Amino acid sequence: MTQWNDLFAEDRTDDFDDFPTRAFLERALDRRALPPGADVLEYGCGTGPAACYLAARGFRVDAIDLIPEAITLARRFAQDRGVQVNFAVQDICAMPPESKQYDVVLDSYCLQSIVTDTDRSTVYAAIRARLKTNGYYVLATATYEPDRVYEPPYRYDATTGICYRQVVEESPDAVQLDGHWHLPHRRHLRPEALKAELEQAGLQVLSQEGPYGGELICRASPPR
Incomplete structure (x- = not known):
């Protein structure tokens, strides 16, 4: 799929500032002592609501998505709001091994769409490689729900x-x-399985919350 409307029926500008992870992101950032102008990478950014929110709060934000139309819309929305975000078309599953490091790597409901073991291992390796020593992986993802x-x-x-x-x-x-x-x-992993997967991938789970355990703050585990 190469077009945003392959996934979503409309641009959804009416609820742009009320994106699903906003409350969790606010809590996550308030709990962590991040330096002024901290560097953030958001992958799977879509049309950029979280990236724009972070840029408006003074963060330096790089944001990527594999759908070109989403990035086109994101750039337009950022310009409309007067914020600076470095948007780019990029697949997190095909990131180069060497890259800039970040204080925060953010996932706002992208991980559940990365399904195979191989792709998820690739993504986790890319995240670890991009986290600064004291950086955080802030993750919101769909998980198993008994009533779904x-x-x-x-x-x-x-x-x-x-x-x-x-x-x-x-x-x-x-x-x-x-x-x-x-x-x-x-x-859609169960909360305990998601935590185990992250820890197996070399990420230390600092907190796990949300109705179904899909809101997590992690950091890279120290070398053994």
């Missing part, structure tokens, strides 16, 4: 936390389930 219903063409694998979407024919990453091809679509 997965109706066709979706089905949920409780063992892996992967939600699959049925497709017509075989394609890369597709798997056969009950004689039909399915693609990994989302990953």
